[in-house]
Amino acid sequence: MMELPEAVVMTEQINATLKGKKIARVTANHSPHKFAWFFGDPEIYDDLLAGETVEQAAPYGGMVEITAGGAKIVFSEGINLRYFAAGEKLPAKHQLHLEFTDGSSLIGSVQMYGGLWAFPDGAFTNPYYAVAREKPSPLTEEFDYPYFKTLLMGEKVPSLPAKAFLATGQRIPGLGNGALQDILWRARIHPKRKMATLSQEELHILFSAVKSVLVEMVAGGGRDTERDLYGHPGGYQTILSKKTVGGPCPACGTAIQKAAYLGGSIYFCPECQKLR
Incomplete structure (x- = not known):
């Protein structure tokens, strides 16, 4: 399960691979999962994200945050994130699929439980997310x-x-x-x-x-x-x-x-x- 080290590594890889890519379409809740958590109605994710460009990713605790235009996408622990180049076979089951204009994809799938939250910047009030953003990472000098x-x-x-x-x-x-x-x-x-x-x-x-x-x-x-x-x-x-x-x-x-x-x-x- 993704923890702090994997969130940092995943963020670096997202910035290296996805930064600058434009989101063509979004499919959320394709394979319903009892313990997949969304922000509001996942049906609106496409309206929120399609046409936006991935600007950057940042790790907060065991979470990965992606900024795309005026929206944020946050993946919590318990989510498997995978990048697929154009033409690669995609998994049949997933809970979030971001397809980019170059044909590549980012797939988020739930292991046991996990959040795949997409929301307008500032709209998400999840306390775990808030604390993870506020507290210093053990990787920083502030954590002394x-x-x-x-x-x-x-x-x-x-x-x-x-x-x-x-x-x-x-x-x-x-x-x-x-x-x-x-x-x-x-x-x-x-x-x-x-x-x-x-x-x-x-x-x-x-x-x-x-x-x-x-x-x-x-x-x-x-x-x-x-x-x-x-x-x-x-x-x-x-x-x-x-x-x-x-x-x-x-x-x-x-x-x-x-x-x-x-x-x-x-x-x-x-x-x-x-x-x-």
């Missing part, structure tokens, strides 16, 4: 340790497990259950460990891991568990994921384990990430 410490404030934070601290509450928009696995491994923190048990040194290490691992994921073109705009898997080799479970930890050789926790899977090394 003093800022990170403000995320630790709040009476409920000490009782949160590390996984919930990183991936819930929009503390770090775009950081989800996928990217956090390698971050916690790098920091040698078990996903179930309570934040109250972390020392000041461990908090500094966790902060550094958030910054460095996300930078590496972006530099690698996204995680190898996800695909980019052209359908290619990312080049960042995940240490803890469905691809590595049961294999040896690269640090100590202990078998990587998987467990169900807080509505998803966690991966960890029981030796390097001891539960204290």
Whole structure:
């Protein structure tokens, strides 16, 4: 599922491939999906977007925003975005199809759930989108340790497990259950460990891991568990994921384990990430 690293990579690829292309027509909700979310009636997307030119794309957390004339198109996590050159075979099922005047296409398809929102600039009030636009990205200098410490404030934070601290509450928009696995491994923190048990040194290490691992994921073109705009898997080799479970930890050789926790899977090394 698209998270912050993939949103950044996808945005760079959209700017390189789609910028300047003119939208010829739009098909929305071609394959109805129970958990595909639209802004208002998807039937009006064509009226809103046809004839507009793609100006730029920007990442906000785990979302990708495209500006086209006076309109915005926002894709949330849970959306597979694919570019197809003119003449390439398109998928039979999709929830949003932008066809350009040169015959190329951008296709958005829902994995499990996701938003494909097209709207006049300024009309969208989704709180997750608003927070993602407002908060600093971990990839920026603004996301420094003093800022990170403000995320630790709040009476409920000490009782949160590390996984919930990183991936819930929009503390770090775009950081989800996928990217956090390698971050916690790098920091040698078990996903179930309570934040109250972390020392000041461990908090500094966790902060550094958030910054460095996300930078590496972006530099690698996204995680190898996800695909980019052209359908290619990312080049960042995940240490803890469905691809590595049961294999040896690269640090100590202990078998990587998987467990169900807080509505998803966690991966960890029981030796390097001891539960204290």
